[in-house]
Amino acid sequence: MHITVLGGGVLGVATAWYLAKSGHQVTVIDRQPSVAQETSHGNAGMISPGYSSPWAGPGVPLKAIGWMMQDLSPFMINMKEMDGYTLSWMTKMLANCNTRSYQINKARMLRVAEYSRDCFVDLRKELNLDYEGRQQGTLQLFRKQKQIDALQKDIEVLKQLGIDHQALDMDGCVSHEPALKYVKDKFVGGLRLPGDETGDCFKFTTELAKQCETLGVKFLLNTTIQNLNASNGKIVSVNTDKGQIVADAFVCALGSYSPHTLKTVGIDIPVYPIKGYSLTLPIEDESRAPQSTIMDETYKVAVTRFADRIRVGGTAEIASFNLERPLKRRASIDFVVQDMFPGAADVAKAEFWTGLRPMTPDSTPILGGTKYSNLFLNTGHGTLGWTMSLGSAKFVADIINNKQPDIDPEGLSIERYYG
Missing domain, CATH: 3.50.50.60 (FAD/NAD(P)-binding domain)
Structure with a gap:
């Protein structure tokens, strides 16, 4: 055929x-x-089944308002690009912002994501593809205690689905990501998903x-x-x-x-285009660089290690098909990589990229x-x-x-x- x-x-x-x-x-x-x-081409580089969670969930509308009020906002709406299709999609997404829909959607996402991870394992046995892949997990980092307190619901879902996870204090986080020892006072703990992977999708x-x-x-x-x-x-x-x-x-x-x-x-x-941004930076100091993927939960920014580069991805912008790259959109991802891994990479040499993520309301x-x-x-x-x-x-x-x-x-x- x-x-x-x-x-x-x-x-x-x-x-x-x-x-x-x-x-x-x-x-x-x-x-x-x-x-x-x-x-x-330039996504965050995370293969993260354990981090599969719907955008739409209980309390998300209020959280989104709070995010937009942050100086370094992880979420933005470009009002110049607002149209009927955008409003229709946002309405459908808001309809999923309840506990029942969240649980159903998360289970569906995890079903596909966990299966996909198994397919990666099988493919690596069959083909020797060079994509700077690493199988060292994802570490979700928290700057505030209230973030850890709110984590229990997600941990319960991970337990129900049998997904390996580890709640860590900062000493535990440093044991997996040694470069965090330089900034351990900025965080209060983390959640590690050891089954996750990284790699250059391109x-x-x-x-x-x-x-x-x-x-x-x-x-x-x-x-x-x-x-x-x-x-x-x-x-x-x-x-x-x-x-x-x-x-x-x-x-x-x-x-x-x-x-x-x-x-x-x-x-x-x-399906709606959610705009995201990334930076790709050459590593300057190996001892200060990450080993795998670290997600800064406060700013919703992922920092991922490739062979001799760091990929920093984040920011969600509702902007239709606008592919402009205004420098002000670099602010949060610039901040996170320098705040979390100071001295690891040269931000001045970073490649600034944007792409459209095809998002469904659920x-x-x-x-x-x-x-x-x-x-x-x-x-x-x-x-x-x-x-x-x-x-x-x-x-x-x-x-x-x-x-x-x-x-x-x-x-x-x-x-x-x-x-």
Whole structure:
């Protein structure tokens, strides 16, 4: 069967890999000159199943107001970009800000994320990909005691799902991240998730794409997707600026741009582009650098270690498809890396990046089939596309192959919005 994958980010390339492995002829289409040039390019580098939590939860609206009032705010709304679609998406998200929805959504997210971590383990056994991967866990750091006091609900969920975790005092945090000894007076404790990993998503996707090519996957790059064509309950082709592509099946893995393409065949999905920022800095002093990923819970900024670089990612901005990089948006991520790991890296040499995270109102990705028998979705992963990438791709590939997925598909498809 000839299957066309729309999108050359980590989700699209991973989907192509599993489909090609199962014997299909696969074509990947992307508008960029190479794979992983958009959201997959500069993300925080975290593969963090244990950190999978919905944005929408009890008390979040009030917290968001408080965040926006901080000098170094982790959350912002660009009022110039406010429109009807933005308001509609925000309304849907607010409807999920209750305890019952939070618990349901978190369980769904963890189901995909934990499975994806297992897929990473299996892939490493099969392929020797160089993506600066480390398997040393994530450390969530708290600056205030009230943050630790409020952590119990999340710990209960981790216990229920059997996810390994460790509540640590600052001496315990320093034992895992020695460079924190220089700033231990700024924090009061942490939560370590030892099953989490790190790595450069761009490098991973590029390396996996090379492996895809050895299986015969064809990459049509510098090719802009215009619209899908449907007939008799099926998608028959996709129009691009380079011509029409006919295939037996199609997978939409276009991230934040998925709604644009799907609307051409009457499918409406609530995926919104949440803007994020990152810095990539060369390490100057190894003794002061992190060993894995540290999440500053106060500022919602992640500091991740690659081989000889540090990636600092954070800030959530509601700004539609605005890709400008105003220097003022660097403030919180600049502050955190210098406050947490002073002297570790040269901020003046940092690469400043922005990308759009495809977020659903319930933070759960949209995976699986549609009203068209040969159109499948792999999108809406928000800030966890890298974390959920392999699990989501294998899940979708299994559905296309009429194979029972390894995890329960309940609540993962587009049907949850129309049930």
